[in-house]
Amino acid sequence: MESTAARSRPRDGGGGTDGSTEQTTTGKDTGTTKRRTGGKTTASGAAGRAKSTGAARKGAAKKTASGRAGSRGTAAKSGNTDAPGHHDEFGGPDMVQLLTPEGERVEHPDYAIDLDADELRGLYRDMVLTRRFDAEATSLQRQGELGLWPSLLGQEAAQIGSARALRDDDYVFPTYREHGVAWCRGVDPAQLLGMFRGVNNGGWDPNGNNFHLYTIVIGSQTLHATGYAMGVAKDGAESAVVAYFGDGASSQGDVAEAFTYSAVYNAPVIFFCQNNQWAISEPTEKQTRVPLYQRAAGYGFPGVRVDGNDVLAVLAVTRAAVERARTGGGPMLVEAFTYRMGAHTTSDDPTRYRSDDERLAWESRDPLLRLRTHLEREGLMDADALAAVEEESDALGRRVREAIRTMPDPDTMAIFENVYADGHALVDEERAQFAAYLASFEDTHGEGN
Ligand SMILES: Cc1ncc(C[n+]2csc(CCOP(=O)(O)OP(=O)(O)O)c2C)c(N)n1
Numbered sequence: 001m002e003s004t005a006a007r008s009r010p011r012d013g014g015g016g017t018d019g020s021t022e023q024t025t026t027g028k029d030t031g032t033t034k035r036r037t038g039g040k041t042t043a044s045g046a047a048g049r050a051k052s053t054g055a056a057r058k059g060a061a062k063k064t065a066s067g068r069a070g071s072r073g074t075a076a077k078s079g080n081t082d083a084p085g086h087h088d089e090f091g092g093p094d095m096v097q098l099l100t101p102e103g104e105r106v107e108h109p110d111y112a113i114d115l116d117a118d119e120l121r122g123l124y125r126d127m128v129l130t131r132r133f134d135a136e137a138t139s140l141q142r143q144g145e146l147g148l149w150p151s152l153l154g155q156e157a158a159q160i161g162s163a164r165a166l167r168d169d170d171y172v173f174p175t176y177r178e179h180g181v182a183w184c185r186g187v188d189p190a191q192l193l194g195m196f197r198g199v200n201n202g203g204w205d206p207n208g209n210n211f212h213l214y215t216i217v218i219g220s221q222t223l224h225a226t227g228y229a230m231g232v233a234k235d236g237a238e239s240a241v242v243a244y245f246g247d248g249a250s251s252q253g254d255v256a257e258a259f260t261y262s263a264v265y266n267a268p269v270i271f272f273c274q275n276n277q278w279a280i281s282e283p284t285e286k287q288t289r290v291p292l293y294q295r296a297a298g299y300g301f302p303g304v305r306v307d308g309n310d311v312l313a314v315l316a317v318t319r320a321a322v323e324r325a326r327t328g329g330g331p332m333l334v335e336a337f338t339y340r341m342g343a344h345t346t347s348d349d350p351t352r353y354r355s356d357d358e359r360l361a362w363e364s365r366d367p368l369l370r371l372r373t374h375l376e377r378e379g380l381m382d383a384d385a386l387a388a389v390e391e392e393s394d395a396l397g398r399r400v401r402e403a404i405r406t407m408p409d410p411d412t413m414a415i416f417e418n419v420y421a422d423g424h425a426l427v428d429e430e431r432a433q434f435a436a437y438l439a440s441f442e443d444t445h446g447e448g449n
C-alpha cells in the first residue's frame, strides 16, 4: 500500500522544524486475543489498571454523594454503567488496536499497516512536537499571554494518526482542540496562538491548507463538512472530507442532521469523533446508551471504534475510511477512544468532577510512550535520535515563545471592521462612541493628570 503518511509528510507545522462494520472477534483476530490474554495474565498491566479504574469510579461516586455535580458516580448509582459499551474503560474488544499499551505490535484482521522506520519515527516526532507546542501554549496562557487554551494532551495519536492519513487535497473541519491536525496540515503554530490571544479574527486562510477555521459551536462543523463533501461529490473530485468532533458534540442535533444528509447523499465525509471520555464535566455516559461508533448503523453507514491512543491503528483505520470515501463508498464514522489528560480548557478545574485515579489509569496508555517503547524495542530509535527530537521540540518551544512576544496587537478600532459587509448605522454609532471614549484618555493625559 502506498504510504500516505510519507506522501503528506512535507506539510509540517509551517516554517519547518524550528521555526455496521463492527469488528469481528473471531479466532483470526490475533490482536484482540493477545490483548485479552495480556489482560488476564499481567497483574501489573491491564488487570492492575482495571483495579485502579474501579477506585476512580468509587471516588467519583463519593464526590457526587457529597453534593458535587453528577459524573460517573451518578451513572453508577442509577445503573447506567450496565448500558452496553459503558463498562469497558479502555474501549472493549471491538476496538481496533495495532500497538498495545506496552508497545507490542499486534495484527487485526480488517486493518493492516506496514510503515518503514522513517515513517514510524516521523509519527513519533509529530506527536512529540505537538505535545510540546501544546505545553508551551498552556504555560503562555498561565503567564497571561493567551486568553484561553484547550489542551490536546493525551489525544496526540488520535490527531496525528488521522491527519497523516490525509492528502493535501482533502479538506478538514476541526473543532477547537485540533492542534495536532493543524500541525499536520501545515498551519503555523504561531497563527493558532494568535486566535487564542485575540489578535485576529480566526487565524488563517482555510483554503491555504484545506484546514477550516476552528469551530467553537460544537458539532456545527459536521454540517459544514457534509455540505462541502456533497460539493466534492458533485464536482466529481476524488477528495475526502474529515469532520472532527467530540463525544459531547455527538449529542448535538447538527451531528444527527449531518449523519442523515451525508448518508442520503453518499457524501465523501469521515466523521472523526475523539471520544476523550468527557464533555467539560459530563462523562460519556451522559451522551449515549450505546458505544458511539454503533450510532452509524442507524444512519446506514459503517462505524468503527479505534484505540485513539494507538497512532498506528488510527492511521490504518482513517486511511481505510478515506480510501472508501474517495472511491464512492460514502460516509463513515470513526470513534477514536482516547482520554483528555488535561483540563477541558485553562478555565476548567477537572479535580472538581473526576478523580486522579482515573487520570493515572490512562497515563499508562500514553500515546507517545507507547510508540516510543515500540521504536526502542525494535531498535528503530536510539538515544541520539530521541535526543534530536527533544532538541527540535526545545527549538519549537523557543520559536513559539518568541512569536508571542513579537505578535503585534491589532488596532483597537479594528473591532468594528468586518461586522457587516456594507456597514451599519448602529456599528457606525458605536465606533464613534468608542473613538470618543479612547480620545478622553488622551485628553486626561494631555492635562498632565
Ligand atoms: C452549541 C454549543 N453548546 C455548548 C457549548 C459549550 N461547550 C463548549 S465545549 C463543550 C463540550 C464539548 O465536549 P466534546 O464534544 O466532548 O469535546 P471536547 O471538549 O471533549 O474535546 C461545550 C458543551 C458550545 N461551545 N456550543
Ligand SMILES: [Mg+2]
Binding pocket: 246, 247, 248, 274, 275, 276, 277, 278, 279, 280
Ligand atoms: Mg469530549
